[in-house]
Amino acid sequence: MPTVEALPAPFTFAPESTALLVIDMQRDFLEPGGFGESLGNDVSQLRRTIAPLAAFLATWRAAGLPVIHTREGHRPDLSDCPPAKLARGLIGRPGPNGRILIRGEYGHDIIDELRPRPGEAVVDKPGKGAFYATELQELLEKGGIRSLLVTGVTTEVCVHTTVREANDRGYECLVLADCVGSYFPEFQRVGLQMIAAQGGIFGWVADSTSVTLKEQ
Numbered sequence: 001m002p003t004v005e006a007l008p009a010p011f012t013f014a015p016e017s018t019a020l021l022v023i024d025m026q027r028d029f030l031e032p033g034g035f036g037e038s039l040g041n042d043v044s045q046l047r048r049t050i051a052p053l054a055a056f057l058a059t060w061r062a063a064g065l066p067v068i069h070t071r072e073g074h075r076p077d078l079s080d081c082p083p084a085k086l087a088r089g090l091i092g093r094p095g096p097n098g099r100i101l102i103r104g105e106y107g108h109d110i111i112d113e114l115r116p117r118p119g120e121a122v123v124d125k126p127g128k129g130a131f132y133a134t135e136l137q138e139l140l141e142k143g144g145i146r147s148l149l150v151t152g153v154t155t156e157v158c159v160h161t162t163v164r165e166a167n168d169r170g171y172e173c174l175v176l177a178d179c180v181g182s183y184f185p186e187f188q189r190v191g192l193q194m195i196a197a198q199g200g201i202f203g204w205v206a207d208s209t210s211v212t213l214k215e216q
């Protein structure tokens with residue numbers, strides 16, 4: 001089985017039971033005029049993940065391995081948006097890319113560079129974690145998936161929440177450091193440290209360039 005030099009220890013995975021999870025690489029987070037920039041963030045902090053993730057995705061797809069994309073967002077009538085999230089503003093407001101974080105709007109969709117291919121699952125989630133109120137667990141069980149290579153944005157919010165949820169459900173998660181991003185460099189650094197600290201309290205961390213699909 002392939003083994004990756006990772007923190008805090010080598011990560012070994014069986015490709016046939018591993019999925020690449022691409023979290024929320026949506027225009028609303030990565031492009032000007034969306035949710036992220038409207039909150040005052042610099043989207044270029046997230047855009048540095050696009051090239052390494054596109055390269056890794058190409059390798060993963062070439063090997064015929066499963067890819068699961070997620071998108072954070074809400075129904076147009078906002079019935080799945082908790083009042084406290086709504087009260088904090090922006091969700092559902094009109095913007096240059098359509099209503100912010102609303103399913104079906106231009107800004108809600110995944111950026112062109114990482115557009116899902118036919119046959120790849122796209123999981124729509126109303127929360128930060130990809131397991132809450134979604135079909136993700138069922139998809140993983142049906143596919144016989146036991147390990148996840150986790151990428152996407154943002155490191156300290158949806159990536160962290162999803163990795164914690166996955167770890168509690170028994171999935172082994174390797175977070176690809178160069179393929180996850182935060183608007184805040186400090187959160188990126190500490191967010192990755194938190195995953196691998198304390199003996200890998202809820203996962204492993206390595207750069208995508210350390211992952212090879214060959215036996216070690």
Ligand code: C5J
Nearest residue numbers: 024072153154157158
């Ligand atoms: C946030 C996310 N940051 N995908 N969502 O609100 O991390």
